[in-house]
Every structure is written in C-alpha cells, then in structure tokens.
Amino acid sequence: MDIFVQQLFNGLTLGAVYAVVALGYTMVYGIIQLINFAHGEVVMIGAMVAFTVINVLAAGGMPPLVVVLLGTGCAIPVCVLVGYAMERLAYRPLRRAPRLAPLITAIGVSIILQHLAMLVWSRNVLAFPQIIPIQTYTVLGAVVTQVQLAIIAICVLMMAGLAALVYRTRLGTAMRATAQNQQVAGLMGVDVNRVIAATFVIGAALGAVAGVMVGTYYGVAQYTMGSILGLKAFAAAVLGGIGNIPGAMVGGLVLGVVEALGAGYIGELTDLCHIAGVSDWLTERCRADSHFILFGSNYQDVFAFVVLILVLVIRPSGLLGERVGDRA
Amino acid sequence: VSGWRKHPAVVGSGVALVALALVLLPFALSAAGTAWVRIANFAILYVLLALGLNIVVGFAGLLDLGYIAFYAVGAYAYALLAGPHFGLHLPFWVVLPIGAAIAAIFGILLGAPTLKLRGDYLAIVTLGFGEIVRIFLNNLSRPVNITNGPQGLARIDPFSLFGIDFSQHERIAGVLVSGPMKYYFLLLLVMLALIVVNVRLQNSRIGRAWEAIREDEIAARAMGIDTTRMKLLAFAMGATFGGVAGGMFSAIQGFISPESFVLVESVMVVSMVVLGGMGNIWGVILGAVLLSFVPEILRYTVEPAQQAVFGKTLIEPEVIRMLLFGLALVLIMLFRPAGLLPSAVRQRELTQQAP
Numbered sequence: 176m177d178i179f180v181q182q183l184f185n186g187l188t189l190g191a192v193y194a195v196v197a198l199g200y201t202m203v204y205g206i207i208q209l210i211n212f213a214h215g216e217v218v219m220i221g222a223m224v225a226f227t228v229i230n231v232l233a234a235g236g237m238p239p240l241v242v243v244l245l246g247t248g249c250a251i252p253v254c255v256l257v258g259y260a261m262e263r264l265a266y267r268p269l270r271r272a273p274r275l276a277p278l279i280t281a282i283g284v285s286i287i288l289q290h291l292a293m294l295v296w297s298r299n300v301l302a303f304p305q306i307i308p309i310q311t312y313t314v315l316g317a318v319v320t321q322v323q324l325a326i327i328a329i330c331v332l333m334m335a336g337l338a339a340l341v342y343r344t345r346l347g348t349a350m351r352a353t354a355q356n357q358q359v360a361g362l363m364g365v366d367v368n369r370v371i372a373a374t375f376v377i378g379a380a381l382g383a384v385a386g387v388m389v390g391t392y393y394g395v396a397q398y399t400m401g402s403i404l405g406l407k408a409f410a411a412a413v414l415g416g417i418g419n420i421p422g423a424m425v426g427g428l429v430l431g432v433v434e435a436l437g438a439g440y441i442g443e444l445t446d447l448c449h450i451a452g453v454s455d456w457l458t459e460r461c462r463a464d465s466h467f468i469l470f471g472s473n474y475q476d477v478f479a480f481v482v483l484i485l486v487l488v489i490r491p492s493g494l495l496g497e498r499v500g501d502r503a
Numbered sequence: 504v505s506g507w508r509k510h511p512a513v514v515g516s517g518v519a520l521v522a523l524a525l526v527l528l529p530f531a532l533s534a535a536g537t538a539w540v541r542i543a544n545f546a547i548l549y550v551l552l553a554l555g556l557n558i559v560v561g562f563a564g565l566l567d568l569g570y571i572a573f574y575a576v577g578a579y580a581y582a583l584l585a586g587p588h589f590g591l592h593l594p595f596w597v598v599l600p601i602g603a604a605i606a607a608i609f610g611i612l613l614g615a616p617t618l619k620l621r622g623d624y625l626a627i628v629t630l631g632f633g634e635i636v637r638i639f640l641n642n643l644s645r646p647v648n649i650t651n652g653p654q655g656l657a658r659i660d661p662f663s664l665f666g667i668d669f670s671q672h673e674r675i676a677g678v679l680v681s682g683p684m685k686y687y688f689l690l691l692l693v694m695l696a697l698i699v700v701n702v703r704l705q706n707s708r709i710g711r712a713w714e715a716i717r718e719d720e721i722a723a724r725a726m727g728i729d730t731t732r733m734k735l736l737a738f739a740m741g742a743t744f745g746g747v748a749g750g751m752f753s754a755i756q757g758f759i760s761p762e763s764f765v766l767v768e769s770v771m772v773v774s775m776v777v778l779g780g781m782g783n784i785w786g787v788i789l790g791a792v793l794l795s796f797v798p799e800i801l802r803y804t805v806e807p808a809q810q811a812v813f814g815k816t817l818i819e820p821e822v823i824r825m826l827l828f829g830l831a832l833v834l835i836m837l838f839r840p841a842g843l844l845p846s847a848v849r850q851r852e853l854t855q856q857a858p
Contacts, residue, residue, distance in 0.1 A: 210627065275622065
C-alpha cells in the first residue's frame with residue numbers, strides 16, 4: 176500500500192509535467208494538424224538555459240527560490256524565441272504542403288536544435304546544483320518532497336491559466352476559431368498567422384517551465400533529454416485525444432501514474448517464482464534465488480509507447496477527443 | 504527529350520563504365536587507406552537500408568520512423584546464431600535468410616496493428632516501436648541472458664565461403680585483397696540484387712498497388728486492391744531488406760550493441776530517402792551515398808582545418824554530420840520537397856497544394 180501511494184505521488188508529479196509538455200503538442204496539433212516533433216527540444220533548451228543561470232547564480236548567496244525563478248525567467252524568453260523562430264522559418268512556408276512535409280521538417284528541426292544545444296552545453300550529463308534544501312512530508316505513508324508539491328501546484332496553475340486564456344480571452348477565441356477552420360477564421364478578421372505564432376509561443380513558454388521543473392526534479396539535464404520526454408508527452412497528448420486541451424491534461428496525469436505504478440509493480444507481477452510449481456526447472460531456480468523477474472522496472476520507458484500504440488489502435492480519438500485519428 | 508540518351512549503345516556503355524568504376528573503387532580507396540573501404544562498405548549498407556525503407560515510405564507512402572528496429576533484429580539474429588554467445592556458428596547463408604525472415608515477421612507485427620493509421624500517426628507509432636525494440640535489446644540480459652544488454656555481443660563470426668575468410672587479407676592472382684574489400688564486393692552483389700528487386704517491384708502489379716494506396720487508399724480499395732495485404736507486404740518487404748542489411752552489418756563489424764540502433768539511425772535512413780527523392784530508386788541510392796560519404800569527407804577535412812586555424816577542434820565532426828542531416832531535411836522540404844532526383848509521381852504529389 177505504501178508503495179502504491181508513493182508511486183501514485185511520483186506518477187502525479189511526472190504526469191503533471193507530461194501534461195504541461197503535452198499541451199504544447201496538442202495546441203499546435205489542434206490548430207495546424209502538425210506533430211511538432213521539436214517541442215521536446217524546446218523543453219530541453221528550457222532546462223539547459225535554467226541550468227546555466229542557476230549554476231552561475233548558485234554561489235551568489237541569493238535565496239534559492241529567487242535563483243530558480245530567475246533561471247525560469249531566462250528560460251522562458253529563450254524558448255519563446257526558439258518556438259517562434261521555428262514556426263516562422265520552418266513550418267510557415269509549408270503550411271499548405273502535404274502532411275508529411277512539415278513532419279519531416281520537424282524531425283530536421285529537432286535534430287538541429289539538439290545538436291546546437293550539444294555544442295553549447297556539451298554532451299555531458301549536467302548536474303543541477305542542489306540549492307533548494309529538500310523538505311519531506313509524509314502523506315498517507317508516502318514520502319513527498321516540497322519540490323514535488325510545488326511542481327504539481329505550478330502545473331495545475333499553468334493549466335488553469337491556459338484554460339482561462341483559451342476559453343475566456345479574445346486570443347483564445349481566435350485560436351479556437353482558427354483550429355476549426357483557418358479560412359473562415361481569416362474571413363472573420365482573425366489574423367491567422369499571428370494566432371498560429373501565438374500558439375507556438377505559448378506552447379514554448381509552457382515547455383520552458385516544464386524543462387526547468389524536470390531539471391530541478393531529477394537534478395540533471397542533458398541535450399538528449401528532450402526527445403524521450405517529448406515522445407512521452409506526445410503519447411500523453413494522444414492518450415487524452417490530440418488537439419483537445421483538457422485531454423492533454425488528463426492524458427499527462429494518467430500516463431504519469433500508469434508509468435510510475437507500472438514501474439513499481441511490473442517486477443512483482445512478472446516474477447515467475449509466484450508460479451514456481453509449474454515446472455521443475457523453475458522450482459529449482461526459485462529455490463536458489465527467490466526472484467525470477469521477467470521484466471523489471473528498467474522497462475519503465477516502454478509503458479508510454481505501449482500506451483501510445485494501444486490508444487492509437489483501439490481508440491485513436493483518445494480519452495476525451497472527438498477528432499478521428501486516421502486523417503491522412 | 505533527348506533521344507541519344509536512350510540509345511542501347513549509350514546505355515550499355517554507361518552501365519559498363521559504372522560497373523568498372525564500382526569494381527575499381529575499392530582499390531583506389533585502399534590507396535587512400537583501408538578506412539575508406541570500410542566507409543564505402545557502410546555507405547552500401549546504408550544504400551541497402553535506404554532501398555528497404557524506400558519500399559515502405561517511397562512506394563507505399565507509409566512513413567516509418569522505427570525502421571532501424573528491423574536492422575537491429577537482423578543484426579541480433581546473425582550475432583546470436585553465428586557467434587560465441589550461444590556457441591552457435593551457423594554459416595552466413597543459413598543465418599542471413601533466418602534473420603531476414605525474423606525481421607519480416609517483426610515487420611508484420613508492426614504493420615498489423617497500425618493498418619488503420621495513416622500519415623503522421625503511423626510515423627509516431629513506428630517510432631515508438633523502434634524504441635521498444637531498443638529498450639528490449641538493452642534489457643533482455645536478465646533473467647535469461649539473451650542480448651547481453653548494453654554491453655552488446657562481440658566476436659561475431661565473419662562471413663566465410665568456400666574457405667575464403669572475409670576477415671582476412673589475401674593475395675588473389677597477385678592482387679592484395681583485404682577483408683573489407685571482400686565485403687565490399689559481396690555488398691555490391693547484394694546491393695545489385697536488391698536494386699533489381701526494387702526496380703522489378705516498382706513496375707509490378709504490387710508496385711502499382713502500393714502507388715495506388717499511397718495516392719488514395721479509399722480509391723485503391725474501391726478498385727479491388729486488398730489494401731491490408733498490400734500494406735503488410737510493404738512492411739514485410741522493407742523489414743526483410745533491413746534484416747539482410749543488419750546481418751551483414753553484424754558480420755562486418757564483429758560487434759553489435761543497442762547503441763547502434765538508436766532513433767537517430769532511423770532518422771538518418773529517412774533523411775537519405777527524403778534527400779534523394781522518395782520513391783525514386785536512383786535518387787534514394789544517391790541520397791544514401793551522399794549522406795554517408797559527405798560527413799566522412801568532412802571528418803577528414805573539417806577537423807584538420809579547425810586544428811590548423813584554431814589549434815583545437817571546436818566542433819566535432821559527428822556534430823557537423825548531425826547538423827547536416829537536420830539541415831538537409833529542413834532545406835529539402837522547403838525548397839525541393841520531392842528530393843534531389845524526384846520520382847515523377849511523387850513530385851506531382853508533393854508540389855500539389857493540399858486542399
């Protein structure tokens with residue numbers, strides 16, 4: 176039970192981050208039906224910029240919270256710039272091209288960003304300076320740090336803010352109109368180009384914050400961290416129903432919890448020693464070593480992909496989505 | 504347009520010239536160093552992969568971002584059946600077909616659940632599939648050691664045929680033929696075979712069915728094409744090519760580890776196909792050769808140049824190579840979406856505006 180609650184909390188923390196990154200995918204997909212492959216790299220760049228700032232300021236004696244906030248404050252404009260630049264230079268010229276063209280471009284952008292980041296920050300794993308003293312709380316028998324609580328709180332706040340932006344403001348209305356029908360939205364006086372650029376910018380800003388959170392949570396950053404994180408967040412977006420903003424939030428949280436619980440229990444579930452009686456060889460084996468685990472927690476990364484494939488095969492529209500998943 | 508190009512004598516002498524150049528190439532390259540023969544071998548391996556992927560992406564229009572998984576399956580099949588890990592040392596002409604068959608089965612395994620998906624969704628699922636295969640290769644060392652995990656498998660048997668060991672130097676008719684050169688000629692033969700298969704496929708009933716599916720799946724089905732079977736066939740065929748290339752990679756390299764089968768490798772093969780021109784066999788070959796040779800040439804020129812100018816290596820050649828891949832993808836899509844040597848049909852498709 177303790178493991179369950181513990182993994183649930185870990186999963187929620189991770190899931191909250193996935194949700195925020197997934198929002199970046201889903202907003203862009205909702206509006207121009209592009210899988211922005213390079214979004215994971217934006218998150219990575221956010222983490223990297225924050226790392227540099229925090230590293231420089233860490234010794235300065237400023238309160239840790241201020242340092243982290245300054246790091247985030249620098250990460251956001253850089254990521255926003257990257258997000259805007261890639262929309263402007265790589266995707267906008269291809270807006271009327273067939274679907275595969277921007278997707279391939281996105282892969283190219285992702286490679287370029289990754290290796291530019293490698294040039295700047297080296298290929299080493301960078302350790303975030305541990306400036307925030309970890310405080311732990313015990314909740315229902317599970318150990319939770321204040322960083323985890325802060326991450327969950329910030330993610331919820333950002334999601335609420337985004338929801339307010341999308342459903343309550345003029346820009347949000349314009350975004351939803353553009354998502355429904357670009358041409359008609361244009362005829363109604365919506366500056367489609369600006370709205371699309373704004374979507375990229377908002378997604379990138381959310382990604383920057385997510386990058387900082389991932390960096391401080393794990394305490395490390397590397398130039399390759401964006402691709403796997405991006406893929407998982409994309410899986411979360413698909414799980415929730417791509418193009419659907421509440422869906423991305425739900426999908427992220429569900430995926431985080433599935434991953435954490437999966438990693439926590441898969442070893443026990445696939446321990447063949449539970450059924451040691453079925454063969455003599457297995458009985459012998461289990462007498463020597465009480466565990467015969469087929470799949471351990473090192474398969475954690477598989478869950479996101481399995482979830483992704485299952486969703487796309489069984490219910491391509493996702494948990495909350497109405498869009499059909501097989502549009503060419 | 505120009506009639507003389509089609510004249511049999513011109514075509515014949517052209518083919519003869521290319522053949523002669525290809526036969527003499529390794530001797531010229533080994534004058535520059537055996538390393539260049541190895542580079543040529545890897546270029547041909549990439550050509551094999553690109554030709555395989557071309558069936559899936561170019562002919563059938565199914566964007567596969569996990570193609571390297573089949574390469575991995577072929578490579579591991581060879582390494583396990585012809586290496587010390589299980590103590591099996593089967594000859595390569597037994598192992599290669601087995602590896603190809605296993606890869607084909609994996610191709611169908613990937614294809615079957617994804618038949619309904621199109622376009623970008625398929626790309627992501629195949630990408631996930633490739634990652635799953637890699638994660639399994641990394642972790643299938645426990646509880647039973649199958650893949651030896653991240654350490655990989657070493658001392659894999661080289662090819663040997665009629666007593667000729669492909670890893671040894673040998674003097675044949677007074678000419679020194681090194682191991683990599685033997686592999687070069689073998690790879691050349693395999694490449695020729697695959698080119699023939701590709702060309703024949705393209706103009707066959709199957710090839711036309713693929714093209715129809717790529718253009719409009721619903722219309723294709725209405726015309727009586729069994730789209731399910733044809734798509735699975737494309738996946739299986741592409742995977743088979745990948746499996747063969749993987750087996751050869753295993754034997755040439757003598758060592759494999761999951762490191763060789765990362766996502767970037769899949770992207771690289773996709774870049775080759777895209778750069779050369781999806782669906783055009785000669786374009787794809789050009790793309791593969793360009794993207795395997797240019798980075799190597801850069802490695803031998805940019806690094807010394809940097810050393811000379813700055814006194815140290817500022818940008819590693821590996822990074823330049825990857826930046827080049829990325830730029831190639833972006834620029835090609837922006838300025839020449841059908842590739843360097845576009846296939847006629849593809850060009851029409853990619854320059855047409857979406858509705």
